[in-house]
Amino acid sequence: MPADSRLPVSGQDAVHRHLRRLLDRHSRAPFRKPCAEHSRYAFADSFERYQRLAGGSRLILDSGCGVGESSIALARRFPDHYVIGIDQSAVRLARARRGTAGWPENLDLVRADLVDYWRLLRDAGGQLDRHYLLYPNPWPKIRHVGRRWHGHAVFPTVLALAGALECRSNWPIYIAEFSLAVELLSGHAATCEAYVPLAPMTPFERKYLAAGHPLWRCRVDLR
Template sequence: MASGNSRGITTSQVGVHDKLDELVVKYRESENKRPVSAHTQTAFDEVCDWLSDYDGDVILDSCCGVGESTANLASANPHARVIGIDKSALRVDKHAHYQVQSDNYRVIRADVNDFWRLVQQSNWNITQHYLLYPNPYPKKTQVQKRWHGSAAMVDLMTITPNIEVRSNWLVYLMEFAKAAKHYGLVSDLVEVTGDMHMTPFERKYRSSGQSCWKLKCRSDED
């Protein structure tokens, strides 16, 4: 019996957006001239200092919210360094509640649109990238606000082919997989099962009786 009260996705869009391929091609062939925000540049520079004497695996947890998922990933990957990124100072400041005793991760405030651009210019060894329950922007007119339908997809695709996206809206993941295919990635889509939850959203959605899904992308050369 469901114990939560989270509402499911409400949208008039049925299936993958009919303009998705057109948008992906347009942005892939365009130059992103958006200036990097000062606070994101500062955050990036601080992370660079943290990684300055390190050449091992780096895992990104983008749009990490309060950083519960970042802490979980750090515990599960003690050999790696994990970076959680969220644009909200309010959410990042709440991370203390979820913090674990580990020195292999950081939770920072930054705009991921800008941070991804800086990362793809760096020499970090990004081995895995997580996008856990991004805002789905479910209205059909909001497709360009979804990561895969935006200019940010270009930088996102250059960071690493090993990407895991989770959502309670199956169409979002179907769209992401189709967009990633333009960049030579293949994807596996399965339902989230078990009692372990990576984020507060995942816990809330599943306790409300909603299905959650995870999409794992990788290079088609693997």
């Protein structure tokens, strides 16, 4: 773990015992599962819009954006960037579009499988300026470590997309593992910290703050 980590000791000690072995395997064996046809279509459509509407604008990816609250906030915060929010749920994305007045012109919400979208973006030569993974499913059971993003075979692709990468969670173990995976696979130092946002970016963040849960984040600059 990085020296400046402020995660509780219990979080550092609880890093999954098989995580290093998984990361070593993923670094030596690229993920080759074919991308689904609907993923190829969704990516091609959204990437064409990005190139046509944004030209050379720097790209922000909001992965697993849910109802798009965080994507909207990012688009307003970075008006000189183009923001793509991705989620696999059509219902959640439809809620975002219905409930927002003054839709940002630099924002696109896309229904797609993240594993496919990340690989297709890498294959197209896409590079990110910023990348957000806000409150991903933690898959807390021990046997599910390979389903956590940092334990998944696609994680080297996530790092290859570069950008200032930020992951947030209310589970310190997830952030401890995420940071370890970033450092082992990329060689970049990651910062782990407890934090309190000035304004919640997602419904989960709002719920956790209201319940008094400590929040944690990992940040690393891969640019």
